[in-house]
Amino acid sequence: MRRGSGGAISSGRKGEQRPPDGGPASRPRWAKILIVVGVALAVLAGLSLGGLKLLSERLNDALQKADLLDSGARSGNGELHGPLNYLLIGSDQRDANPTMGHRADSIVIVNIPAGLDRAYLISIPRDLRVAIPPWPASNYKGGQDKINAAFQYGGADGAKLLSATVTNLTGVRFDGAAIVDFTGFKRVVDLLGGVDVCVDRQVTSIHTGHVFPVGCYRMDGAKSLDYARQRYGLPRGDYDRQRHQQQILKGIAKKLTDPTVLANPIKLDQTVRAIGATMTVDTNGVPLNDLVISFRNMRAENVYGIRIPSTGARIDGTSYNVLTPDADLLFKAVREGDVAAWAAANPKWVLSI
Template sequence: MVGIALAVLAGVSLGGVKFLTTRLDHALHKANLLDNGARTGDAHLKGPLNYLLIGSDARVANPSMGHRADSIVIVNIPAGLDRAYLISIPRDLRVTIPPWPATGYKGGQDKINAAFEYGLADGAKLLSATVTNFTGVRFDGAAIVDFNGFKQVVDLLNGVDVCVDRQITSIHTGHVFTVGCYSMNGAEALDYARQRYGLPRGDYDRQRHQQQILKGIAQKLTDPSVLANPLKLDQTVRAIGATMTVDTNGVPINDLVLALRNMRAQNVNGIRIPSVGARVDGTAYNVTIPEADGLFKAIREGDVTGWAAANPKWVLRI
């Protein structure tokens, strides 16, 4: 999401990009989110790039940050820096979480999103260490996104367009999402993105819905009617900044935006990590299957595009 949220600004003139990224830079919360072992060695903008996106309802500066991560996404940007893959990690994925002496956590097998809780104030660092240990992927930056805050972003954009392919009744509000393509306001988009019960593939469908919302925001930001309204664009950019805490690995925000100026929302694709549901000692988990090793290798070696072409069943329609 770091790359996507910034790259969509590339539809503005270079002068406009500089102004907007300055505003964004001032609005963003900045923190050291990555464990040293999960971070790439050098600050650079030569692809491929990998960012860790954590969806949460809490900020880094908030003591309640210990809550479990609601979503975990690897944002892979291939060498051309003109497309991106949103690779969702199931929050119930069974992994080994490493010991974290700072909080007294001794390590062990658990659901991956528990790392965010066990790390307390350093939850993002422990989660990044866990993801790197499991996948071998190291990151060029990270972001924590307050999905509750995205309600304001969506409303500033006058809604986002989403295609619903199966009727869903919200377990939170009772709202019925009927089949079809239409605009959702902020509250509806957040509600839709959090549904997983009663869906054929449970959390896997929820991952796809979250990816749909993220792509919908990117598409709306590049709409000519938004780009032509400096006041609304400025308000939206600052609202995005207020919902995010970022670690850019030392790369200035303006440099990152300019490097990704050729990316477009239609070149954003979703990928589901090959995994299945399983019960271990009475607890429901997701566990990876052999195809996942190929995906992790492709991320490390910069060939996610090739892997996706060879494994279409794991590419999500968003």
Template sequence: MVLGIGLALLLVSAVGIVGLRVLVSRYERSIAQERLLDEAARQRRTAVQGPLNYLLVGSDLRANNPSEGQRADTIVIAHIPAGLDQAYLISIPRDLRVPIAGHGTDKINAAFSYGRVPLLSATVTQLTGVNFDGAAIIDFSGFRRVVDLLGGVTMCVDTRTRSIHTGRLFTVGCQQMSGAVALDYARQRYDLPAGDFDRQRHHQQLLKAIMVKVSDRGLVTNPLKIDQLVRAVGASLTVDTNGVPVEDLVFALRGLGAGDLVGLQVPAHPEMIGGVSYALLDDPAPGLFAALSRAEVAGWATANPKWINKL
């Protein structure tokens, strides 16, 4: 849904240029819509009324080798408070050790392999106590095209690292990145001081960088580029809107911009158990989950600045 937030900003900015209803209709037709959430994880309402919680899953399906299957490379809870004027991106460590119904104890991203979004959403709800207003799966191969259509994004590299996938060297400093380069950078973790936790922060930074580019006036005044982007975003997403029309979501989220994103890390640390690397929750984590359930995330973040990611 975070890409959807960016698209909402784009569509509303384009009012009077190509027509909001035409764009929304085209976008709605281009997206694959499914009932992704497990019924036990679903919030029981059909109107856009904050606070809202969306489950965002980044799939690592390999376009050149689909037989390898899919894993949840990224798991994010997007929490939008009652005022619909801010979005907290809460990254769940993919190696977090949790009980998974019918499969014992395993890494949380294994739930996606076992039962796709229904089982993953049920597992996240069991972990956090939070029910969801919707969900989205992002296909990373389509994600690259979105970034390229935006003309690339600016990412600020804070640690020199070399890609284990391509051998590409990332040097410190802010730089313009194409879709392939940005995705390559955002997926690195082995050569970084905080490992997967740095990778989570880079994912959040990439989402903000996309929203920055979406708000660029050169884009919103280019009907052809908007049309291409709408179709590219649609091809990259499978969504569950919980029965809410896409048009309602667009209008509800129209006030959100890149500066309204706050990145949070779930308090956890890495630990080896039986020769396997896991992430285990730290003491502040239950407080974060309780704050999510009570829609008091802003207060928790203020009291726990250590877990705020710099975006």
């Protein structure tokens, strides 16, 4: 099944009328995934083979494991021969107010070509209008909605319903999946002693009111992620925001590859465990140690962000994102393992991080 039409239209949360990603009230959700991946790659790049094995042991202890993929969305390979595709989900579950439910704050397809030395992080707008299939386990009847609503409609199997929805949309099956809880990620930055960022234009946070003056200085976890969220008052809006996210990513990578951090087993262990505590993973039966070793040649500079071609639309009073024709060619490239060619032909949708 591909993109459906018809069916009931509702929002991810009752009464919600927020603009789609790229609209006035959107936030840089998928870029948080880029930061997480960049941190992981920075660690891989800085460790020896023995260190990688130790890292995988520590991660294996810290990570939560779960069955996250629907059977129809799961690849039958169970092997590490590229191209590989993984589904990353950023959760915005609100511990302080669980009655509000949980939705997929970020949805990213990670495509890794055959050489296993590059990665394309393909972001799906959370407000993308799609057909969500029925899910009898939670009594959901199916229908047209924002894609992030699938995570909520699936109930205890939210990740499975979301994976089924993404596979129906794109035709892509997955070699694994992970859910990232961003509420604990600020601790990672704080464990590193903050990150160094150069601000070239004053930014005022619309969320906290904090002013980021021009200059180079160190930001703690809360301020760095607050800075990465801002786009109001910037001359290029979302593009400037993405550049700020790159700055944070590079700052984290620099701190992680600093010899004083790598040479401090206690600090490194604390950081790795903090990263692990933010994630629930489904490795499709592949031992975590094999995953870590297989991706040892990947570097943060070889990770590229791709935004799925889409545009804003208002349907029956609700704001959505809808796909443009370029998206079908992107999905075809992912399925056929030729994302590099698509990216070269469509540079406006590509962000080097």
